[in-house]
Amino acid sequence: MAFWLELVISLLIVVGGCFVIVGSVGLVKLPDLMSRLHAPTKATTLGVGGALVASMLYFWGIEGKVSIHEVLITAFLFLTAPVTAHFVAKAYLHQHPEKKPELPPTGRPYGWSTYDAPPDSTAGQAGDVEAEKKD
Amino acid sequence: MIGYALTFGFFAVCLALMLNLWRLVQGPTLMDRVLAVDTMMINAIALIILYGIQQQTTLYFEAALLLAMFGFISTVAYCRFVLRGDVIE
Amino acid sequence: MADKRHKRTFWERWLPHPLMTLTLVLLWMLLLNSFTVGGLVMGLILGVVIPIITSSFWPERPPIRAYGKALSFMLLVAWDVVVANVIVARLILFHPPESLKTRWVTVPLDLKSPEAITVLAGTISMTPGTVSSDLSADGRSLLVHCLDAPDAEEAVMQMKTRYEARLKEIFP
Structure with missing residues (x-):
């Protein structure tokens, strides 16, 4: 394997490892759940992404053919990380009704959907959006 | 050189898993624990990928993919349970 | 749900979501991690059958234009x-x-x-x-x-x- 390829792979693994550590340090260090939520969703996806790209390049280097199925995991993680974060935040707000006064006003006649029912379930728009978020 | 990088990678991921475990045990709220388990799943995927590089085999790829799916589904199912009191309505 | 009286054309009936078909074929090829004709045929079958089976879940195509x-x-x-x-x-x-x-x-x-x-x-x-x-x-x-x-x-x-x-x- 060429020297520069080894260098790139090693660099990717080290950078990925650093991001994985940073994400978990943030999970321990930050003071409350909403700020802790930022650390893993961001830092860890890039950490795993670095390892996956390194694996892709490595098998290209030793076998000579492109191994692309790592793209699947990367794409899957990038699609699911925001959904997980949204769900955890929503469940947290649901479990802690005392947080309600801290939230800013919606700027609309209705409150936030975790605490307030949609205006009219037959009206369509809001109900559809909520169904989209939950399913 | 890749060997040294891999050693560092294993060390980093294992340290990260220990920190997540601390948050899982400590976590003041329920959602902290869910978040810790979700992060542990993602870190375990990184560990499996690095192990695959070390063993020079793509056999473990399917395990990583399955773990990614189970991690996501279990987190979403748990959050949905908290939100609705039911997983499938 | 679409109007029941609306007569569906051939393509709406058998290929309701071309983009989804393409995505499924691509996913199948990525999962196999090697290109074979048999794999491509299997991917095409899955890509055609799955959108038809699940078409009642997405009655409309996503409104992407650009x-x-x-x-x-x-x-x-x-x-x-x-x-x-x-x-x-x-x-x-x-x-x-x-x-x-x-x-x-x-x-x-x-x-x-x-x-x-x-x-x-x-x-x-x-x-x-x-x-x-x-x-x-x-x-x-x-x-x-x-x-x-x-x-x-x-x-x-x-x-x-x-x-x-x-x-x-x-x-x-």
Whole structure:
């Protein structure tokens, strides 16, 4: 394997490892759940992404053919990380009704959907959006 | 050189898993624990990928993919349970 | 659900979602990790059968108009994710947690379609120090938690101009 390829792979693994550590340090260090939520969703996806790209390049280097199925995991993680974060935040707000006064006003006649029912379930728009978020 | 990088990678991921475990045990709220388990799943995927590089085999790829799916589904199912009191309505 | 009297054409009947068919074939080929004709045929069969079986779950096609703009939007988000990671890593490592100005902000939405709002919420969650947390009950504004935002107005303006304006062109 060429020297520069080894260098790139090693660099990717080290950078990925650093991001994985940073994400978990943030999970321990930050003071409350909403700020802790930022650390893993961001830092860890890039950490795993670095390892996956390194694996892709490595098998290209030793076998000579492109191994692309790592793209699947990367794409899957990038699609699911925001959904997980949204769900955890929503469940947290649901479990802690005392947080309600801290939230800013919606700027609309209705409150936030975790605490307030949609205006009219037959009206369509809001109900559809909520169904989209939950399913 | 890749060997040294891999050693560092294993060390980093294992340290990260220990920190997540601390948050899982400590976590003041329920959602902290869910978040810790979700992060542990993602870190375990990184560990499996690095192990695959070390063993020079793509056999473990399917395990990583399955773990990614189970991690996501279990987190979403748990959050949905908290939100609705039911997983499938 | 579409009007029952509406007569479906051949292509609407047997190939309801060409984009989904393409995605499924691509996914199958990625999963196999090698190109064989047999694999491609199997992927095509799956790509045709699955959209037909599940067509009652998505009665309409996603309202994407500008595919080129969608691609450039994805590249922009990918770049922003990398930048976001570095910013968040610096905030976590070198700032004491007390000095971070965490706050909630409300982003009023101009987007109407659920798909566009979902994409916007996902993009906001992936990019610098922001997580979308909730939607107003009528689905017209988004609750976003910022890890470090000295100026709330500026953060909202940045999200609206950088992502929402582009999404408005992709989902008309």
